[in-house]
Amino acid sequence: MLKIADTDFSSRLFTGTGKFASGRVMQDAIAASGSELVTLAMKRVDFKAGSDDILAPLLSRGVRLLPNTSGARTAKEAIFAAELSREMLGTEWLKLEIHPDPKYLMPCPIETFLAAKELVSQGFKVLPYVHADPVLCRRLEEIGCAAVMPLGSPIGSNQGLVSREFLKIIIEQAGIPVVVDAGIGAPSHACEAMELGADAVLVNTAIASSADPVRMAKAFAKAVEIGREAYLAGLGATSHHAVETSPLTGFLGTHP
Numbered sequence: 001m002l003k004i005a006d007t008d009f010s011s012r013l014f015t016g017t018g019k020f021a022s023g024r025v026m027q028d029a030i031a032a033s034g035s036e037l038v039t040l041a042m043k044r045v046d047f048k049a050g051s052d053d054i055l056a057p058l059l060s061r062g063v064r065l066l067p068n069t070s071g072a073r074t075a076k077e078a079i080f081a082a083e084l085s086r087e088m089l090g091t092e093w094l095k096l097e098i099h100p101d102p103k104y105l106m107p108c109p110i111e112t113f114l115a116a117k118e119l120v121s122q123g124f125k126v127l128p129y130v131h132a133d134p135v136l137c138r139r140l141e142e143i144g145c146a147a148v149m150p151l152g153s154p155i156g157s158n159q160g161l162v163s164r165e166f167l168k169i170i171i172e173q174a175g176i177p178v179v180v181d182a183g184i185g186a187p188s189h190a191c192e193a194m195e196l197g198a199d200a201v202l203v204n205t206a207i208a209s210s211a212d213p214v215r216m217a218k219a220f221a222k223a224v225e226i227g228r229e230a231y232l233a234g235l236g237a238t239s240h241h242a243v244e245t246s247p248l249t250g251f252l253g254t255h256p
């Protein structure tokens, strides 16, 4: 069972709500994924529409919402979005996302740290989206973040774990859950993140933009479980050179 802040999760696959062809497909894919934590961008929520295409179906499914501050370019903007989300959605959970650069959507470490510090002091459960920076992740843990969300590769790029070696260091050092987020483009990438020891993964684009999002959501759910099992089982050591599978060759000497 995964625990983040005060909440237990049986699924280690978190999902997003963007890029789906329709609200219906989104709902069905999230249900198929088994995800219990679903992120949604504050900028996409229409608070005036009672039967909003995104919000209403999620709330009726009983999943925990993880509002994100996507679109914020500074700590000030992110704090404003967070306060709005707490007031309008009634949750203190927050995926803190600050990326000033529209081409690569790289998270700004300085603004993210400043905003995280302020939001933690306001009682938010902060899950910051960050570059796979082990030092920054430690600092965010020290100031009280509930989890860290280092990137695999740029959002929506489907490139997989480009940051693999740094993710390993983050996982090794972390005393809070590590959720690998962004760029996970195939179930095999999610499986790999879990094999490395990630506590969970967040996947949006690869599911939403698949030809069959419901089927892909199921594939991701299985991949995450398999990766977790492999991590718990303990992967064998790797070697640069060959290591004989059957090293007992003494019997050859007894051949006439």
Ligand SMILES: CC(=O)[C@@H](O)[C@H](O)COP(=O)(O)O
Pocket: 015, 016, 017, 018, 039, 068, 070, 154, 155, 156, 157, 158, 181, 182, 183, 184, 202, 203, 204, 205, 206
């Ligand atoms: C919805 C959300 O928060 C995404 O921005 C998240 O980072 C997932 O990234 P992918 O879309 O690459 O899966």
